[in-house]
Every structure is written in C-alpha cells, then in structure tokens.
Amino acid sequence: MLNIRLSVLALTLFSLAATLLSGCSSTPTDPTEAWTTEKLYKEARDESVSGAWDRASSLFEKLEGRAAGTPLAQQAQIEKAYAQYRSNEKVQALATLDRFLKLHPASPAVDYALYLKGLVNFNEDLGLFSFVTKQDLSERDQKAAKDSYESFRELVSRFPESKYASDARQRMTYIVNSLAAYEVHVARYYLSRGAHVAAINRAQVAITDYPGVPANKEALQILVKSYEALGMKELKADSQRVLEKNYPETTITPSKKPSAWWKFW
Known part of the structure; x- marks a missing residue:
C-alpha cells in the first residue's frame, strides 16, 4: 500500500516538474538579446x-x-x-x-527636444470627424496650444540661432492668432445667446492679451454690439472710435479664421 502511495506521489511530482519545464521552455525570448x-x-x-x-x-x-x-x-x-x-x-x-530635458539639460539636442515638445502639442489630434466639421485650432480647448507656444517660446529665447527657431516663430504667430480667435469664437457665441456681459469679457481678453492680431477687429465689433444692447452709450462710442481708427473701412461682420499655419511661409 505504501509503495502504491509513493508511486502516485512520484508520478504527481514528475507531472508537476514536466509542466514547469514546459512553461519555462515556452517563455518567449528576446531576439535582440545578443545584438550589439x-x-x-x-x-x-x-x-x-x-x-x-x-x-x-x-x-x-x-x-x-x-x-x-x-x-x-x-x-x-x-x-x-x-x-x-x-x-x-x-x-x-x-x-x-x-525626462530628457531633466536628465540632459546641457545636451546639444535640447533645442530639438523643445521644438519637438512644441510640435507634439501643436499637432494635437483634431478628432475623428475634424475633416468633416473643418474644426481648427481656434475652436478647440486651448491648453495644448498654450503649452505648445511656451515650448516654442523657450526654444527661440534660449536658442535664437537654432535651425528650428524660424519654424518655431512661425508656429508661434499662428498660435497667438488662434488663441485670440478662440476668445472671439466664445465671445461670438455669448453674443448670439444675448449674454452680453460674458461676450464683452471674452472680447476684451482677445484685445488685451493678444494685441494687433486679426481677430481684434471682430472683438471690437462685438464690444460695440454688446455695449449697444446694454445701453452703455459711452462705452459703445469709445469702442466704435477704436474700431474705426484701427479699421477705417469697417463693417460689422465676423472675422475670418486664422489661415493654416503653413501659409505663414
């Protein structure tokens, strides 16, 4: 009886060992292990x-x-x-x-790392149906655009002679135009809903934070319309004067979206 039990135990151990060896032999190997x-x-x-x-x-x-x-x-x-x-x-x-920028702050590739970091955020995914909606940078969340701008700004500030600096500057121009256009896009939405105070606030952000960009024209137009709707005659007149001074042939029409970034050069 004892011999039978020992035989069963031995058979069980043998099966277990065979299973373990089989598992080990099926473990995938790294084909690059021996590569230099x-x-x-x-x-x-x-x-x-x-x-x-x-x-x-x-x-x-x-x-x-x-x-x-x-x-x-x-x-x-x-x-x-x-x-x-x-x-x-x-x-x-x-x-x-x-991680690269933290570990290698003196690397000769720092300018490229900053450029690539800006590029990653600049080319943020537009979404599966962006080609249908024609959605552009001015109509999306702006965090990535702002992060992209900061990376490009650091690049041109620290490495003005870098071979990536010229392209970074052009992309920065597009981003600034788009950030202003985004504020106007939101202001236009509020204006269409009759939320005139909110429209004024967003239009003023576009004018104050991004002076001299194409979207400022529509921002001023929105100010004129909103102040008129609120009965603020003096503020309307001030905005109208600024609008006519900077854009003499003004008509109250929506401004165009910023051109695609590649058209800057």
Whole structure:
C-alpha cells in the first residue's frame, strides 16, 4: 500500500516538474538579446525610415537601457520621443521629452527636444470627424496650444540661432492668432445667446492679451454690439472710435479664421 502511495506521489511530482519545464521552455525570448548596441540602433533607425513607429519606439527603448550613461542612450531617448509622436502617443512622447530635458539639460539636442515638445502639442489630434466639421485650432480647448507656444517660446529665447527657431516663430504667430480667435469664437457665441456681459469679457481678453492680431477687429465689433444692447452709450462710442481708427473701412461682420499655419511661409 505504501509503495502504491509513493508511486502516485512520484508520478504527481514528475507531472508537476514536466509542466514547469514546459512553461519555462515556452517563455518567449528576446531576439535582440545578443545584438550589439550598434546593431540595435541600426535596426531601430531602419524601422523609423520604413514608418514602423511602434516597432522603432520599442527598439529605441531597449537601446536606451542597454547604452545607459552614453551619448547613444541620449540619442535613443530623443528618437524614441519622435517615434512616439509619430505613433500618436502624445502623453508618452511628452513624458519622454520631459525626462530628457531633466536628465540632459546641457545636451546639444535640447533645442530639438523643445521644438519637438512644441510640435507634439501643436499637432494635437483634431478628432475623428475634424475633416468633416473643418474644426481648427481656434475652436478647440486651448491648453495644448498654450503649452505648445511656451515650448516654442523657450526654444527661440534660449536658442535664437537654432535651425528650428524660424519654424518655431512661425508656429508661434499662428498660435497667438488662434488663441485670440478662440476668445472671439466664445465671445461670438455669448453674443448670439444675448449674454452680453460674458461676450464683452471674452472680447476684451482677445484685445488685451493678444494685441494687433486679426481677430481684434471682430472683438471690437462685438464690444460695440454688446455695449449697444446694454445701453452703455459711452462705452459703445469709445469702442466704435477704436474700431474705426484701427479699421477705417469697417463693417460689422465676423472675422475670418486664422489661415493654416503653413501659409505663414
């Protein structure tokens, strides 16, 4: 009887061991494990060139770990951020760039990191149906636009001679125009609803915070209409004078949306 029990126990242990060994043997292996850092970088770059951004991002991440403490690791980190950006992984790309800027403040690639950070926010996803609605930057939440502007502003301030500075300045112009247009867009909405005090407040923000931009014309027009509706004759007259002085051939019509950023150059 004892021998039978021992046999059963032995058989059970053997089955368990076989199961464990089977599990171990099925564990996937990393095909890049034996690659040199040079080969890993080459493969990652090849994936980038072919547009396989997810694969490139994964390889750059491996390279960043294996080449830690070397210039190649920095290169891998910044290229990973670009691959994440192209993969529409905005949050991950920004996190990678913030980490790069924190860890490598003296890197010669800091200007590019700032430019790419601005670009990630500048090209925020418009949404699945944006091509139908023709929605532009002036009609969306402005946090990303403001973050983008700050990154570009830091770039041109710290590195005015950078090869990315010219493009950053042009994008900043578009962003400022769009931020003002956003305020006017909201003011126009309030005006159409008869919320004249709210319309005045948003129009004044556009004029005060973004002087000299195209949207200021409609902002002044909204002030004239809103003050008239509220019976504030003096304020209406003041706004009318400013409007006529800055825009002599004025008609009370909505201003155009800002042109696409690429039309600035």
